[in-house]
Amino acid sequence: MNAAPTTLPTEPALTSYLLRHADDSLVHGQRLCEWVARAPRIEDDVALLNIALDHIGHARTLLTTVGEREGRGRSEDDLAFGRSEMEFSNARVFELPNGDFGQTVAKLVCIALWETELFGAWAASDEAVLAEFGSGAERECRYHLKYATTWAARLAGGTQESAERLEKGFAAVWPHLGELLVIDSLVTDLADVGVIPDHARVGAAWTARLYAELAGLGLALPELVAPAGPQGRQGNHLESFTSLLAEMQYLHRAHPGATW
């Protein structure tokens, strides 16, 4: 890859923007991997891990692109395994512990809806990097959404316990969703020059679909608001993020450059 991308006027902002979403995918995938051999049945073990692997795939593509664009010679592995906690810019909802199956389904509904809207908007972008990634990723996330909403409907309409667990799951995820509505100067600057989609519109489309989905499940939760103060995007993560990173990175740190 030549050094041309780094001379674009939108740099380094676009690379930072891509890194945010690379981190979202990586951390979401890593967290979902904790379901290996623990799902309620083998059918969902495979389904959840398919979703996890799709996200690891998204992260690999985006991290590789980030490494090429920043021009510091960092590979996808360097970025995934060589950064410390505060250098990760994923939103907190992606690192949120899985909880029980009900909470994981709730989290998947919220995230898959967000990703379908965001990546769909990327797909319509004039920026080639976003358009190419967005069209492929949006199609995958539409399946994740179908899986999550199909399960959510069954939990909501199943037993009293399944309905309660789903409701508690949404309640646990809810406080961490507002961060996705934060529009900081990085996003505004890139959107103003038309490089990335308007996040206010993405956010509005996402919340409208999310509230409609909840209404269909017979649930009602407070309107989402963007929180003030530093969150995951600024490297301010939940306490549980430390152990997630430790598990993800320890092999690479213990045996740098190891191959098999």
Next chain:
Amino acid sequence: MSTYTEPLWEVFVRPARGLSHMHVGSLRASDAEMAVLSARDLYTRRSEGVSIWAVRSTDIASSDPAERGEFFETAATKPYRHASHYHVPDGLNL
């Protein structure tokens, strides 16, 4: 696990347009929609197919394995049922 609360489904996948659906395995699911979703995740994750059928296992009528003799093995002694016993006339190009 000794008891299942969810019914068993048989999964059929069509590998490509123009081919028939083929039986690939079975799974547990609460209903038809979940069965097709699970079948997608279990049996088509390496591009195995373009279409999925899921059928409740109890809805399939099958031959009795104990009757295999009278059902199938009698055909083995009737080679004249095969088209290979027709003679192709001389001069016919196939």
